[in-house]
Amino acid sequence: MNYFPEEVLEHVFDFLTSDRDRNAVSLVCQSWYRVFIGNCYAISAERLIARFPRVRSLTLKGKPHFADFNLVPHDWGGFVYPWIETMAKSGLNLEELRLKRMVVSDDSLELLSRSFVNFKSLVLVSCEGFTTDGLAAIASNCRFLRELDLQENEVEDRRGQWLSCFPDSCTSLVSLNFACLKGEVNLVALERLVTRCCNLRSLRLNHAVPLDTLQKILVQAPHLVDLGIGSYVHDPDSETYHKLKSAIQKCTSVRSLSGFLEVAPRCLAAIYQICLNLTSLNLSYAAGIHGTELIKLIRHCGRLQRLWILDCIGDKGLGVVASTCKELQELRVFPSDLYGVGHAAVTEEGLVAISAGCPKLNSLLYFCHQMTNAALITVAKNCPNFTRFRLCTLNPTKPDPVTMQPLDDGFGAIVQSCKGLRRLSLTGLLTDQVFLYIGMYAEQLEMLSVAFAGDSDEGMLYVLNGCKKLKKLEIRDSPFGNVALLTDVGKYETMRSLWMSSCEVTLEGCKTVAKLMPRLNVEIINESEQVEVEASPDDRQKVEKMYLYRTLVGPRRDAPDFVWTL
Amino acid sequence: PYFIYHIIHTIYIYISIKHLHLYYNLPHLHKTYPKPPLKKAIPRIYSTLTSRIVWKMESSVAYEGDLNLKATELRLGLPGTPSIVRNNKRASPDMVEDCGSTGSSDNKHSHPETAPAAKAQVVGWPPIRSYRKNSFQPKKTHEVETGIYVKVSMDGAPYLRKIDLKVYKGYSELLKALENMFKLTIGKNI
Numbered sequence: 001m002n003y004f005p006e007e008v009l010e011h012v013f014d015f016l017t018s019d020r021d022r023n024a025v026s027l028v029c030q031s032w033y034r035v036f037i038g039n040c041y042a043i044s045a046e047r048l049i050a051r052f053p054r055v056r057s058l059t060l061k062g063k064p065h066f067a068d069f070n071l072v073p074h075d076w077g078g079f080v081y082p083w084i085e086t087m088a089k090s091g092l093n094l095e096e097l098r099l100k101r102m103v104v105s106d107d108s109l110e111l112l113s114r115s116f117v118n119f120k121s122l123v124l125v126s127c128e129g130f131t132t133d134g135l136a137a138i139a140s141n142c143r144f145l146r147e148l149d150l151q152e153n154e155v156e157d158r159r160g161q162w163l164s165c166f167p168d169s170c171t172s173l174v175s176l177n178f179a180c181l182k183g184e185v186n187l188v189a190l191e192r193l194v195t196r197c198c199n200l201r202s203l204r205l206n207h208a209v210p211l212d213t214l215q216k217i218l219v220q221a222p223h224l225v226d227l228g229i230g231s232y233v234h235d236p237d238s239e240t241y242h243k244l245k246s247a248i249q250k251c252t253s254v255r256s257l258s259g260f261l262e263v264a265p266r267c268l269a270a271i272y273q274i275c276l277n278l279t280s281l282n283l284s285y286a287a288g289i290h291g292t293e294l295i296k297l298i299r300h301c302g303r304l305q306r307l308w309i310l311d312c313i314g315d316k317g318l319g320v321v322a323s324t325c326k327e328l329q330e331l332r333v334f335p336s337d338l339y340g341v342g343h344a345a346v347t348e349e350g351l352v353a354i355s356a357g358c359p360k361l362n363s364l365l366y367f368c369h370q371m372t373n374a375a376l377i378t379v380a381k382n383c384p385n386f387t388r389f390r391l392c393t394l395n396p397t398k399p400d401p402v403t404m405q406p407l408d409d410g411f412g413a414i415v416q417s418c419k420g421l422r423r424l425s426l427t428g429l430l431t432d433q434v435f436l437y438i439g440m441y442a443e444q445l446e447m448l449s450v451a452f453a454g455d456s457d458e459g460m461l462y463v464l465n466g467c468k469k470l471k472k473l474e475i476r477d478s479p480f481g482n483v484a485l486l487t488d489v490g491k492y493e494t495m496r497s498l499w500m501s502s503c504e505v506t507l508e509g510c511k512t513v514a515k516l517m518p519r520l521n522v523e524i525i526n527e528s529e530q531v532e533v534e535a536s537p538d539d540r541q542k543v544e545k546m547y548l549y550r551t552l553v554g555p556r557r558d559a560p561d562f563v564w565t566l
Numbered sequence: 567p568y569f570i571y572h573i574i575h576t577i578y579i580y581i582s583i584k585h586l587h588l589y590y591n592l593p594h595l596h597k598t599y600p601k602p603p604l605k606k607a608i609p610r611i612y613s614t615l616t617s618r619i620v621w622k623m624e625s626s627v628a629y630e631g632d633l634n635l636k637a638t639e640l641r642l643g644l645p646g647t648p649s650i651v652r653n654n655k656r657a658s659p660d661m662v663e664d665c666g667s668t669g670s671s672d673n674k675h676s677h678p679e680t681a682p683a684a685k686a687q688v689v690g691w692p693p694i695r696s697y698r699k700n701s702f703q704p705k706k707t708h709e710v711e712t713g714i715y716v717k718v719s720m721d722g723a724p725y726l727r728k729i730d731l732k733v734y735k736g737y738s739e740l741l742k743a744l745e746n747m748f749k750l751t752i753g754k755n756i
Contacts, residue, residue: 066690068695068696069695069696070689070690071689126697152697153697154696156728285698285701367694396691449693
């Protein structure tokens with residue numbers, strides 16, 4: 001195989017879609033260079049390099065998923081520095097680094113920028129721990145940088161001039177996304193950067209970039225495919241606005257639109273032109289676009305495949321989406337009103353309308369006030385192609401308001417109908433019955449999220465017994481205890497991880513798992529100030545948070561005080 | 567006799583499971599989605615349930631009370647139990663909700679152990695990324711801007727912490743806060 005050029009090998013391996021097959025091939029193919037590590041504590045950097053000495057692209061995920069919702073304490077772990085340090089020392093030719101839910105320090109970014117001459121692409125999703133100083137290092141030192149993509153990170157703003165740190169010689173940028181940055185940017189430096197990077201295809205601006213800068217940028221970069229608008233506020237009668245309108249008309253390649261972090265709805269008419277060709281629209285941060293303006297906009301988007309939106313669109317608005325966006329594959333509806341009393345939001349009606357109008361729908365994230373079994377059964381019938389189905393009723397134990405029954409049958413219909421379902425999140429009043437359905441029908445299920453559901457250990461057992469392809473199971477506030485945890489401990493080595501918080505498992509149960517399965521790390525996260533680390537806690541005590549995962553490298557050495565690896 | 571008792575229980579489970587779905591009053595579900603032969607489900611359930619039966623018998627809990635009623639029981643918890651209170655099987659979280667008439671019916675089947683508590687937000691609910699939650703707090707940031715912010719770094723800590731000096735009424739309070747933040751004790755007690 002050594003005498004095949006890489007492009008040929010790549011083409012052949014592209015046909016391998018199953019992780020297992022790829023895994024097997026990578027054992028014998030030394031030139032394998034793109035590696036995905038779903039849990040950074042499952043393996044060490046040293047072993048990675050030993051197995052894949054020619055790795056060029058690395059994807060790492062750190063904290064468990066529930067860390068997104070503040071269930072994991074701040075300094076739990078997931079530090080990328082040791083990885084970068086080890087890879088730098090071994091002289092690896094790293095070109096791409098994708099990190100999700102990891103702690104990235106400025107030092108890591110500095111080291112990264114200095115250690116890998118050919119470094120091309122940095123993608124950070126939901127990470128934290130760095131400031132704009134770290135970005136400055138990347139900008140200054142990565143001479144061939146093509147992609148800098150920051151998605152929903154908590155970045156501290158140092159009021160530096162990180163954008164100005166891109167040297168005049170940098171013309172290689174293809175993708176730049178800094179929408180999540182809270183601070184000001186040097187607008188002149190931004191314009192100059194866009195002008196000299198003729199290959200720029202994806203640009204997402206933050207709220208500090210005003211409309212007149214946007215207009216100048218669009219004149220320089222009419223070939224953009226993906227645009228994220230920062231501030232979109234201006235007087236629609238002004239010359240600037242008219243210049244913007246004509247600049248937009250020349251941007252015929254834009255297929256993906258997002259942002260509108262600040263918006264004056266009267267200015268929206270200028271973008272209707274782009275909407276005709278859009279396949280992806282993300283207005284989930286555009287709190288300034290409401291009701292009728294929003295619906296007017298959507299009516300222009302006949303080719304949409306992906307839509308992320310706020311629930312202020314309402315059921316009626318979703319009806320418009322259903323009649324307009326016949327190609328829709330992915331829909332995410334986020335709650336807009338998190339702190340006040342609920343106003344116009346979405347219910348099961350909107351979802352039913354979408355399912356009737358958009359039969360190609362395969363991915364859903366839907367926050368709503370209520371859901372009924374009848375609606376879910378209809379949705380299941382209309383859309384059998386779901387691969388990801390995540391439903392969240394804002395009151396997590398709310399029953400079907402029409403029948404006052406649990407939502408077991410509704411979700412049962414979903415798992416029965418959608419044979420390709422890989423990811424599922426449940427809410428609403430749910431008994432063990434729904435887990436029986438999941439165990440019986442959800443044969444392809446890889447990830448399941450459970451909150452405030454179930455009656456007894458049976459529920460969890462149905463899932464563990466039935467879902468043969470289960471990789472990640474995360475459970476909170478549900479009455480599953482030691483019997484469920486201990487009945488089949490071998491199962492956990494076939495999974496990436498299990499999270500259980502505020503359930504009925506006790507310390508004794510967790511200790512038993514740890515004893516029986518040496519290749520699992522069983523971590524107990526105890527933030528309670530009452531329990532002292534030195535005193536030996538009672539084994540019958542219930543465990544607040546347990547996170548267990550398979551690993552080849554034993555207990556991690558960077559665990560903080562409140563994490564106890566059994 | 568124990569053996570016979572066991573057999574009867576087994577048959578009882580078999581029948582109960584088969585008819586469990588009927589409690590939910592949606593017969594058309596079975597027309598469009600024919601259930602797989604029960605054989606597929608039974609062996610797994612059987613093995614887990616028998617082990618549980620044994621366990622339960624040892625602790626002398628009536629079995630009928632466990633499986634049958636629990637599976638069909640409508641449990642509507644009271645709102646307002648914060649997740650720290652662990653005496654309830656399922657802590658019923660409360661969300662500020664605008665459900666009109668349906669809101670009152672939630673309180674019909676109250677669990678005897680739960681005391682009606684004041685409305686409290688549950689940690690991590692609704693499940694939205696903190697980045698997104700923070701993005702929708704424009705009013706709060708204005709208050710934040712009037713604080714006196716300093717960054718505190720400690721040797722060995724991975725990154726700096728930002729604190730608002732206005733929040734602390736005196737030096738000792740500030741010290742306590744720093745101690746908590748960096749998990750250490752500073753000097754002698756002041």
